[in-house]
Amino acid sequence: MELRDIEIFLTLAEELHFGRTAERLHVSTARVSQSIAKWERRVGVPLFERTSRRVTLTPIGRRLQEDIGPGHRQILAGIEHAVTAGREARGLLRVGFFSATGGQLVVGVADALRSRYPDCEVQIRELQFRDGISPLLLVGELDILLSVLPVSDPGLTASPVLFREGCLLAVCARHRFAGRDSITLADVAEETVLRAGPQVADYWVEWLAPRLPAGARPTQRGPVFATVQEMLALIGAGKGVFVFPAQATDYYQRPDVAFVPICDAPGFEWVFLWRRSNATARVRSFVETARDILKTRAIP
Structure with a gap:
């Protein structure tokens, strides 16, 4: 019937x-x-x-x-x-981010969105590297996530690129690269790159491998970490290296870790991700608000 x-x-x-x-x-x-x-x-x-x-x-x-x-x-x-x-941009919107840089941007957008749409409540959640994007794929966990490209999951939609920034390699302060003005991707290929847990175990290795010069050795896989602080501790102890966005120097300074620019890396492209089945007015309004803010304001 x-x-x-x-x-x-x-x-x-x-x-x-x-x-x-x-x-x-x-x-x-x-x-x-x-x-x-x-x-x-x-x-x-x-x-x-x-x-x-x-x-x-x-x-x-x-x-x-x-x-x-x-x-x-x-x-x-x-x-x-x-x-x-x-x-309508009303109700609850759950927003995720990974880094301190991402947290500042998300908080700023959330404040601006509430000013535009008082009936929209924003909950902010910091994810750890061990989480990967899994919480975004689970209904009821997250609605939208600030992340970096590339993302290959066919169930997700990515916003236009919000901003771009260069790449740094985090190394032990005693490492031979520490103090250099820059290094190349071929240099990184010689290093042991840490792994970001089972959800994104080889993400940076996979990101790096297609960009290596012909004949460069595959990047060695290092110990697994779950959080940024675990990763920095491993780097400071000389257990491996990891690729960071350029703003890492503003948030993660430590006496035992040095950041060296990778001169020929393509850089990070930051986007918002959401499930194709969850393209609500709240999600669209959050992305539009972020883009409006970034047109008139420097990246946090």
């Missing part, structure tokens, strides 16, 4: 008049009659008593009205909620 037939039955049960039902639903009287006939064939008994003067519900018709009426109202309410979520 189609939703329209349910709507016709419930409206006729309320109006008890074929003409008024047709007018209220913007259909023909014949369409109302056909739908009720379809109902009665399905049920096997009359649902309405018709005379030349009046229309009344039969006992079974009354019971059917009582049984399906609440469910119909719940369906309509659910549809309305979905339409509101899809078209």
Whole structure:
């Protein structure tokens, strides 16, 4: 039974008049009659008593009205909620980020979004490297995530690039690269690159490998870390190196770690990611607000 037939039955049960039902639903009287006939064939008994003067519900018709009426109202309410979520920037938006740089940007966008849309609540969550993008793929965990390209998951949509920044290699302060003005990707290929946990175990190795000069040795895989502080501790102890965005020098200075620019690396491209099935007005408004802010303000 189609939703329209349910709507016709419930409206006729309320109006008890074929003409008024047709007018209220913007259909023909014949369409109302056909739908009720379809109902009665399905049920096997009359649902309405018709005379030349009046229309009344039969006992079974009354019971059917009582049984399906609440469910119909719940369906309509659910549809309305979905339409509101899809078209209006209101309700809860859960935003994720990885780094201190990302956190500052996300907080700034969240404040601006609340000013534009007071009915939109923003919850901010810092992810660890061990999480990867998995929380974004789980319904109810995150709605949108600030991350870097490339991302190959076909279930995700990426915003236009928000901003770009250069690449640094984080090395132990005693490393032979420490103090250099710059190094090359071929230099990085000689190093042991740390791994960012099972979710993104070889992300940077995979990012690096296609960019290496012909004949360069594959990058060695180093110990696994789960958080930025674990990674920095391993680097400071000389256990490996890792690639950072240029702003790392503003947030992660340590006496045992040095940052060296990679002169021929293509750089980081920052984007917002969200599930294709979750392209709500809240998500779109958050991205638009971020782009507006970045047009007039330096990157935090």
